[in-house]
Amino acid sequence: MNIGLPKEIKDQEFRVGLSPAAVQALQERGHQVFVESGAGLGSGFRDADYQAVGAKIVATAAQAWDEEMVIKVKEPLASEYQFLTLPKILFTYLHLAANRDLTETLLKTDLTAIAYETVERERGGQISFPLLTPMSMIAGRLAVQFGARFLERSQGGRGILLSGLPGVQPGQVVILGGGVVGTEAARIAVGCGANVTIFDVNVERLCYLETLFGARVNYLYSTSNALAQVIPTADLLIGAVLIPGQRPPCLVSRGLVQQMIPGSVIVDVAVDQGGCIETLRPTSHSQPTYVEAGVVHYGVPNMPGAVPRTATQALTNSTLPFVLKLADLGIEACDQDRGLGLGINVQNHRLIHPALHKEFPDLL
Incomplete structure (x- = not known):
C-alpha cells in the first residue's frame, strides 16, 4: 500500500x-x-x-x-x-x-x-483506548505543568507555588475525572506537593486511585453539591472528563467559575471534545490563555504538541x-x-x- x-x-x-x-x-x-x-x-x-x-x-x-x-x-x-x-x-x-x-x-x-x-481494546473484560492513552498521559502531566506556569503572577495568575513551603500552604489542585488524564495529573500534582482532590462518578475507580496515592489525595464522588463546595477553593482546576466519541457533560457552570478566586487557573484537557467547563473555549499554543470572570483559562486542544x-x-x-x-x-x-x-x-x-x-x- x-x-x-x-x-x-x-x-x-x-x-x-x-x-x-x-x-x-x-x-x-x-x-x-x-x-x-x-x-x-x-x-x-x-x-x-x-x-x-x-x-x-x-x-x-x-x-x-x-x-x-x-x-x-x-x-x-x-x-x-x-x-x-x-x-x-x-x-x-x-x-x-x-x-x-x-x-x-x-x-x-x-x-x-x-x-x-x-x-478500542478489550482484555480480561476491561475496555481501553490504546491510541488515546499515550496522549492522555502526556496531556494529564502537562496540565499541571502548564497550570503551575500560569499561576505565576507574571502570567496573570495568583502567584501561587503549588508545592508551598514550610510554613506556607501548598496550592489547591482539583481534578474532574479519575481516568488516564486525571490519574497522570494527580501523579504530577502529588509529586510537587500540592493539595489534590479528585472527583469521579465511579466509586471503584476512586478506590483504585486510593491504592496509588493513599492519603495524599482527597477522593470525592462527583455531585453538583460537592463540586460547588470545592471548586471555589481551587487554585488550579483541571477538566479531565472523557466519554469516548461524545461531548463530555458540562460540570462547571459560569456561575461556579465566577465564585473562584481571581487569578486561579482552569485547564480543560477535554476541550478537544467540547470541554466540561462552560466558560472554557479552545485556544492555541500561540495564544494559550484568556481571562474570564477573573480566572485564567487554558484551552489548547493539542497539548501534547508542546513536547x-x-x-x-x-x-x-x-x-x-x-x-x-x-x-x-x-x-x-x-x-x-x-x-x-x-x-x-x-x-x-x-x-x-x-x-x-x-x-x-x-x-x-
Whole structure:
C-alpha cells in the first residue's frame, strides 16, 4: 500500500504521524511511504532520516495526501478539506463530536475516516483506548505543568507555588475525572506537593486511585453539591472528563467559575471534545490563555504538541500495530479486528460510530 504522511498545520503542532522507525517497519512489509518535506522537523526527524529507511520525500501536501491511506496526528483543518477526496483511508485523531463542520465534510467524501480516539481494546473484560492513552498521559502531566506556569503572577495568575513551603500552604489542585488524564495529573500534582482532590462518578475507580496515592489525595464522588463546595477553593482546576466519541457533560457552570478566586487557573484537557467547563473555549499554543470572570483559562486542544519528540514516539509506538494491519489488509482489517473497527467514524457517506449517532441525529 502507498501511504501518505503530510505535515501537520495546526498552530504549533510539531508532532508527525509516523516516526522514521515506524516508516521502516512499513517499508519492511513492502509498503511505500510518501513523506511531505519537513513533516518530521518539529519532532526532530529530518527528511534524510526518512529517506534512510526507504521513504520518498514529496514537495507538497497534495502529493502526500494523494495516496491510499493518510496517517496524521490531528484532524484536517479547513484548508485541508480540498484533499479529503484523495485517500481511501484517513487514520488520525478526529474528535468529530465537537466539530460539525468536519463531520459534514467527511460525509461528502468517499473515504473511510478512522479515529484514533475511538479505537478500542478489550482484555480480561476491561475496555481501553490504546491510541488515546499515550496522549492522555502526556496531556494529564502537562496540565499541571502548564497550570503551575500560569499561576505565576507574571502570567496573570495568583502567584501561587503549588508545592508551598514550610510554613506556607501548598496550592489547591482539583481534578474532574479519575481516568488516564486525571490519574497522570494527580501523579504530577502529588509529586510537587500540592493539595489534590479528585472527583469521579465511579466509586471503584476512586478506590483504585486510593491504592496509588493513599492519603495524599482527597477522593470525592462527583455531585453538583460537592463540586460547588470545592471548586471555589481551587487554585488550579483541571477538566479531565472523557466519554469516548461524545461531548463530555458540562460540570462547571459560569456561575461556579465566577465564585473562584481571581487569578486561579482552569485547564480543560477535554476541550478537544467540547470541554466540561462552560466558560472554557479552545485556544492555541500561540495564544494559550484568556481571562474570564477573573480566572485564567487554558484551552489548547493539542497539548501534547508542546513536547513533540516524546509525543510522536509515544503515539507511533501505539498506532503502528494498527497501521500495519491497515496497510496489509486495507479496510478489511477493521472486520478482522473489532477494536480497530470501532475506530471507524465515517464510511460510505454515513456516520458509523454510535456516539456520533447521539451527537448528530439529524445527519443519519
